[in-house]
Amino acid sequence: MSQIERIFREEYGRAVAVLTRHFGDIDVAEEAVQDAFATAVLRWPEQGIPPSPAGWIITTARNRAIDRLRRESSRPGLEAAAVEAAALEGDQVAAAPVSADPFAVDEEGDDMLRLIFTCCHPALAPAARVALTLRLLGGLTTAEIARAFLVPEPTMAQRISRAKGKIRDAGIPYRVPRDADLPARLDGVLSVLYLVFNEGYAASGGESLTRPDLTAEAIRLTRTLMLLMPDEPEARGLLALMLLIEARRPARTSSVGDLVLLADQNRLLWDRALITEGQALLRDCLRRQRPGPYQLQAAMNAVHADAGTAAATDWRQILYLYDHLFALTPTPIVALHRAVVVAEVHGPALALEIVDTLDGLDRHHVRDVVRADLLRRLGRVTEAAETYERAAAGAGNEPERRFLRARAHALRAGDDGPGG
Incomplete structure (x- = not known):
């Protein structure tokens, strides 16, 4: 650049x-x-x-x-x-x-906050908030945003234009929310930034598993927000979470672009500078004693970063953190990810019971990914292979589809599949 x-x-x-x-x-x-x-x-x-x-x-x-x-x-x-x-x-x-x-002067910092909160106003649709944030705050072209989210450029241009029109026609104020409204509005801003990061971390479509340009942009914008709102621990926690996850990106794919599971990653490839920064941010959050969902997720990823090998991971500590996260945000997707940790602490049978009772995830292919792995570990090979195939059909990007289909094929061939 x-x-x-x-x-x-x-x-x-x-x-x-x-x-x-x-x-x-x-x-x-x-x-x-x-x-x-x-x-x-x-x-x-x-x-x-x-x-x-x-x-x-x-x-x-x-x-x-x-x-x-x-x-x-x-x-x-x-x-x-x-x-x-x-x-x-x-x-x-x-x-x-x-x-x-x-x-x-402080007024210029206020200008950035005004624009951030305007782009992420709850009156706008979530997809529009993401597009507008990347356009106005990130400076990405409409073509770049369209490519990132796999939609035609005219469609993205229309989405951005409509969002601007709604801001104008609905009289959405260009201001920082009042103190009473700030916590809820800040959650919306953080959610938009995390959506951008997640799209870069695990692409919803295309030939690549990741989109480093989007993760980099999400980190840059979150860093800006943290500097503008230094007393908000969840902004700091979100940045810590992003850095700790991004640190693993060099090890998440093989030399030919295939997916590598966390347990099989070469941890020497992890970016220690990002880990060090993320852990320092997290320690600062802990001193503030105002825990929130992003801080808890950052803490989980810090536990992974502390483990020299997959076998050394403190899964009980991660489960403890997931219990707290589920108490704050009792959503099906949090329960699903918690079940993965339950499998490590209490075994796959109990975890499968939890997964099979979850509602609201019928169209979420990650549920099939988790369920297939639990079935594999329980020796229910035929069911596992079928579930891997179903998960592959729902996966967005090609590396993940390849990985899941290879697992299904290996199980049918009497092997345990890629990644163990």
Whole structure:
């Protein structure tokens, strides 16, 4: 990634946030910021990158937006708003040298929070929240987001356009929620970021198991949120969780792209720097004594990170954490993952009883994956093979489908299958 591309990724969301406050229109802000970066691509290679790239981008984008709105005689209201914004808010930015940092005051951090909470507003559909977050905060193109979620680019463009339209037409406020509403709204933001990360961790479709660009973007955005809301332990916990999971990515696939189970991974390939950072964040969370679901999941992954081998894993500690997680979020998917740990502590028979009583997961292929493995461990080979085949049919990405079908084939051939 070039230096200009890195600046684009790092500064795009903040620039859009500032311009949205100035002009009260996300489309105007986004188009102006894109124009400013297009100008930067032409000028910076010859003139050099300015001392404050963010200040240069915001000043240039603001001036482009005002010029555009003045030209659009059909939108006199917006033109007046642009001129008024220039007079009341922007003159000192325009007059300042480009080396001045417009993010030196708290207001700019507030701008980012406003944009984050606007993109993740509960009035928007979950898919729209994810798309808008990646577009406005991450600076991903519509084509990049469409490829990531395996939808046609026009469909994704329409999804983003409708989300912006709903923000405008429904009068969704561009602000940080009030203190009374903040916990519930923050949960929604964290959920969107985790959805982005999970799509990168286990792709819902395509030829690759992972999409590192999405996990990297989710980590970057979560890191930004944590810096903006340093007293929120769940934001810190989510970042710790992402880092501890991402640390294992180099070992999750073989040299030819095949899935490698956690128990069979070469732990020497795990990224120790990410693990160290994740564990430090988790320790800070524990000191705050405000446990939440993301912190508990991070703690589970820290237990895995502490184990030098799969056999050394402290499964009882993980089960203890899952019990607490299920008390906080008693959902079928949490119960399913808890059953996997129960199998390690109390055996596959008890775990299978739990899985077979779960409701609400009939269309979730992970239930078939877990059930097939438990049946295999209990020696119920025919049932296990059939369940692996059913799980493969529901898997989204090709490496997972290959793995599950290979397991089914190996069981029918009298072997235990890939991964033991």
